[in-house]
Amino acid sequence: MVSCGTQGALLFFIIPLLIGSEKIIIRLGASKETEFIPGDIGSIHGKRYGQFWLLDPEADVCHAYQILRKGGLKDEKIIVFMYDDIAFDINNPKPGVLINKPNGNDVYHGVPKDYTGRNCTVDNFFAVILGNKSALTGGNGKVVDSALDDHIFIYYSDHGSAGIVGMPFGEGLYANDLIDILKKKHDSKTYKKHVTAANAVENSWGTYCPGHYPTPPSEYDTCLGDLFSISWMEDSDLHDLSKETLKKQYQVYHKAPRGSKEKAEARKKLRDIISHTRHVDRSINQTTTILFGEEKTSEVLKMVRPSGQPLVDDWNCLKMLVKAYEKHCGQLTWYGKKYTRAIANMCNAGVSAEQMMEASIQACFVDNTTAFNVAESIVEKEMDK
Numbered sequence: 001m002v003s004c005g006t007q008g009a010l011l012f013f014i015i016p017l018l019i020g021s022e023k024i025i026i027r028l029g030a031s032k033e034t035e036f037i038p039g040d041i042g043s044i045h046g047k048r049y050g051q052f053w054l055l056d057p058e059a060d061v062c063h064a065y066q067i068l069r070k071g072g073l074k075d076e077k078i079i080v081f082m083y084d085d086i087a088f089d090i091n092n093p094k095p096g097v098l099i100n101k102p103n104g105n106d107v108y109h110g111v112p113k114d115y116t117g118r119n120c121t122v123d124n125f126f127a128v129i130l131g132n133k134s135a136l137t138g139g140n141g142k143v144v145d146s147a148l149d150d151h152i153f154i155y156y157s158d159h160g161s162a163g164i165v166g167m168p169f170g171e172g173l174y175a176n177d178l179i180d181i182l183k184k185k186h187d188s189k190t191y192k193k194h195v196t197a198a199n200a201v202e203n204s205w206g207t208y209c210p211g212h213y214p215t216p217p218s219e220y221d222t223c224l225g226d227l228f229s230i231s232w233m234e235d236s237d238l239h240d241l242s243k244e245t246l247k248k249q250y251q252v253y254h255k256a257p258r259g260s261k262e263k264a265e266a267r268k269k270l271r272d273i274i275s276h277t278r279h280v281d282r283s284i285n286q287t288t289t290i291l292f293g294e295e296k297t298s299e300v301l302k303m304v305r306p307s308g309q310p311l312v313d314d315w316n317c318l319k320m321l322v323k324a325y326e327k328h329c330g331q332l333t334w335y336g337k338k339y340t341r342a343i344a345n346m347c348n349a350g351v352s353a354e355q356m357m358e359a360s361i362q363a364c365f366v367d368n369t370t371a372f373n374v375a376e377s378i379v380e381k382e383m384d385k
Contacts, residue, residue, distance in 0.1 A: 056100075056206060056222070057157045058086045060229040062107040063100040064155050067236050075112050079128060079142050083168035084116040093219035100225045100233070101208055102216050103285055103301060115139040120168035126181045129154075131190065152185075152194040157229060195246065214278065217298070234277055238335045279364075280336040283329045286363035288342065291351055300349070301342045312344035320353040321346055328357065329364040 061082055068078055087098050087108045098108035115124055119138035127135035131143045146152060158166040165173050185194070206223035207230055208216050216224050288297045305311065312318045321343050326332060332339065346356065 056225045057159075058082055058084070059098045059100040059107060060157045060225055060233070061155070062098050062111045063225075063230075063233050064157075065111050066107050067233060067241075069110070071241050076142075078112065079114050079144065080112050081115045081120045081125065081128075081168070082111075083120055084113060091221075093217075100230060101281070102214050102224065103281065103298065104224070113140075114142050118169045121170045122167050122173050122177070123170075125167070125173070126177075129181055129185055130188070146191045148189060148192060150191050152191050154194075154196045156196070157226075214282070231274075235273060238273060238277060276333070277335055279330070280332065280339070283360070283363045284325075284336070284339045284342065287325065287329075287356070287359045288346070290359040290362055291346065291355060292349070300345050301339075303345050304341070305348075311341065312347050314347055317347035317353075318344050321351065321356045324353050324356040325360045328360040 061080065065078060065080060069075075086092065088095050092098075094106075096108065097106045099105070100107050115128070115138070121137070124136055124139055127133070128143045131145050133141055133143055136143070144152060156165065158168075164175070167173055182194075182196070185191070206225075207227040208214055208224035210216060210221060210223075216222070285297060285301070288300050292300050318340070322332070322340065325343065
C-alpha cells in the first residue's frame with residue numbers, strides 16, 4: 001500500500017467518497033526540517049531543506065481538504081496532519097496564503113490544525129488510524145472513532161523511496177509497519193470500506209514549476225503542486241462528485257488496457273478536461289492582463305467587494321462582458337463560472353463590451369492551440385505508463 005517514487009516524489013491518488021458517514025484522514029508531510037537530495041526541478045519537489053521549496057505537498061493536502069468541505073463533509077469527519085511551516089514562511093510571497101495552481105484560490109484558509117509540527121509523527125498517525133487516544137502525544141486528540149458502517153479514506157502526500165515514506169517529524173513510515181496497522185484496523189471491524197490513496201508503482205512529478213508551462217506567478221520560486229494530485233483534484237473541482245464515483249474515475253483513467261477503445265476514450269476525455277481547464281484559466285488571466293496590465297491582474301481576479309455592496313454596479317454590463325468573452329473564447333461552463341466575479345470587477349472598473357471583445361480575441365487566438373498541446377503532453381506522460 002506504500003507508494004514510492006524513484007526520484008523522491010511520492011504519489012497517493014484517489015477520489016474522495018463524498019457520501020455516507022466517512023471519517024477522512026488527510027496526511028501531509030515534507031516540512032522544512034526534511035532534507036532531500038538535490039535534483040532536477042522536474043523530478044523532485046524540493047532541492048534543499050530549510051527553504052520555501054516544498055510548498056506543493058501542503059498545498060495539495062489543503063486543496064484536498066477544500067474539496068471535501070465543498071462536498072459536504074464537516075470538520076469533525078476530517079483529520080489533517082501537516083507540519084504547517086509554509087503558509088507563513090518568510091519566503092512565501094503571499095503570507096498566510098497557499099495556492100495549488102497559477103493564480104489559483106487560497107486553499108489554506110480554514111484548514112484544521114489537528115496535528116502540526118512535532119506532533120506529526122508515525123506514532124500519532126498510527127494512533128489516529130486505530131482510534132487510540134491514550135497513545136497520542138500532542139495534537140488535538142481527534143482520532144478515527146469509526147463504526148461498522150463508516151467509510152475511511154486516507155490521502156497521503158509526501159516524499160519517499162523503496163519501502164518508506166516521509167513524515168513531517170521524526171522517523172519515516174515503513175511499509176511493513178503501515179501494513180500491520182491496517183491489518184489491526186481491519187481486525188477491529190470498525191469500518192465498512194477503507195481506501196488508502198497509495199500504490200507502489202506511481203511517480204508524480206512537480207507541476208506548475210518555474211521554467212515549465214504552466215508556470216507559477218513570477219514571485220514563486222517553487223512548484224505549486226504534483227502532477228497526479230492536481231490532476232484528480234482539478235477533475236474533482238470540475239465534476240459533481242455525487243455522480244462521479246471513485247470506481248468510475250479509476251476505471252476510466254487507469255484500468256483500460258493499453259491500445260484499447262476504452263483507453264482511447266479515456267485519453268480523449270482527460271485531454272479535453274485538461275485542455276478546457278487550462279484554456280479557461282489562461283484565457284481569463286491573459287484577457288485581464290491585456291485590459292489592466294500584469295501588475296493589476298491578480299488584484300482584479302481576486303478582489304471581493306465589502307459586505308453590503310452588490311457584486312456588480314451594472315448587471316447588463318456583466319451579461320455583455322460574459323457574452324463577449326464566450327463569443328471568442330468559448331463558454332465558461334461549470335468550471336469557468338468561478339470567474340464571473342472577476343468579470344464583474346472588470347465592469348466595475350469601467351471595461352466596455354468592445355474592450356472585452358478585443359482583449360478576448362487577442363487572448364484566445366493563441367491560447368486554443370497552446371492549451372491543446374499542453375493537455376496532450378500531460379496525457380501522454382500519464383496514460384502511457
